[in-house]
Amino acid sequence: xxxxxxxxxxxxxxxxxxxxxxxxxxxxxxxxxxxxxxxxxxxxxxxxxxxxxxxxxxxxxxxxxxxxxxxxxxxxxxxxxxxxxxxxxxxxxxxxxxxxxxxxxxxxxxxxxxxxxxxxxxxxxxxxxxxxxxxxxxxxxxxxxxxxxxxxxxxxxxxxxxxxxxxxxxxxxxxxxxxxxxxxxxxxxxxxxxxxxxxxxxxxxxxxxxxxxxxxxxxxxxxxxxxxxxxxxxxxxxxxxxxxxxxxxxxxxxxxxxxxxxxxxxxxxxxxxxxxxxxxxxxxxxxxx
Numbered sequence: 001x002x003x004x005x006x007x008x009x010x011x012x013x014x015x016x017x018x019x020x021x022x023x024x025x026x027x028x029x030x031x032x033x034x035x036x037x038x039x040x041x042x043x044x045x046x047x048x049x050x051x052x053x054x055x056x057x058x059x060x061x062x063x064x065x066x067x068x069x070x071x072x073x074x075x076x077x078x079x080x081x082x083x084x085x086x087x088x089x090x091x092x093x094x095x096x097x098x099x100x101x102x103x104x105x106x107x108x109x110x111x112x113x114x115x116x117x118x119x120x121x122x123x124x125x126x127x128x129x130x131x132x133x134x135x136x137x138x139x140x141x142x143x144x145x146x147x148x149x150x151x152x153x154x155x156x157x158x159x160x161x162x163x164x165x166x167x168x169x170x171x172x173x174x175x176x177x178x179x180x181x182x183x184x185x186x187x188x189x190x191x192x193x194x195x196x197x198x199x200x201x202x203x204x205x206x207x208x209x210x211x212x213x214x215x216x217x218x219x220x221x222x223x224x225x226x227x228x229x230x231x232x233x234x235x236x237x238x239x240x241x242x243x244x245x246x247x248x249x250x251x252x253x254x255x256x257x258x259x260x261x262x263x264x265x266x267x268x269x270x271x272x273x274x275x276x277x278x279x280x281x282x283x284x285x286x287x288x289x
Contacts, residue, residue: 044077045106045282047079047243049080049247050081050245058083069246069247076104076279079164081110082110083141088122090110091122095107095130098131107131107132123135133161134187135156137163137165138165138166140168166189169193175208178212181214182214189245209231209235216241219240219241220260221260228267239281240277
């Protein structure tokens with residue numbers, strides 16, 4: 001059993017997310033059976049959805065527009081978060097969205113240092129009292145140097161909650177994080193870098209997942225979709241999580257999301273593996289069932 005799978009019946013600080021905090025947003029019963037379904041027909045969970053993007057415009061999407069997109073594509077649940085804002089504001093935005101759609105949206109907070117307040121108590125309160133299920137980090141807005149980010153990653157490992165981290169292709173940084181915080185689950189965005197066609201770099205992240213069992217690969221906006229099949233063969237389907245990095249109009253938001261979905265559905269792998277990647281793994285890791 002992976003140290004990140006929660007044994008049934010065990011209630012500790014490491015497994016509480018499936019009970020008291022999950023109940024804050026009704027995350028338990030709605031996902032029952034998802035992780036065990038193991039087929040291509042399993043409910044879809046998108047692990048990477050923006051209430052606010054990190055682009056120059058800071059593009060925002062309302063909860064209503066996200067759920068409308070989910071309905072169009074057939075996505076059951078989505079992890080949502082806001083970038084290009086403070087941690088406190090990201091909590092407010094995700095909480096408001098999830099309050100409207102508690103059975104569809106799952107809140108992550110954005111981890112960004114602040115000169116104004118001590119953030120660790122804010123993060124802990126969001127997780128233990130407000131039902132937040134993970135942390136989003138992006139090297140484009142926050143250095144991942146040890147003297148800045150390590151206290152937050154250490155805190156994440158005490159629950160544990162996943163950290164969805166965009167390291168912009170820096171495998172050395174990703175290796176340091178995985179090695180330094182073995183109790184913290186890391187979901188490295190885009191299998192390394194957004195829409196990258198650098199096969200050597202992508203292979204570095206696949207090798208990282210082979211070496212460390214606290215590393216998962218986020219499959220949103222992957223520039224070399226064939227590498228997803230390689231990752232299944234080398235790492236196994238249980239440590240790959242599907243997402244869209246949306247909403248994104250390319251050319252329309254539904255068409256973009258379906259293209260991201262096809263990156264997995266068209267793979268020559270078993271239906272059981274597709275079911276894990278497309279939702280079963282997130283359901284297991286967040287104890288949604």
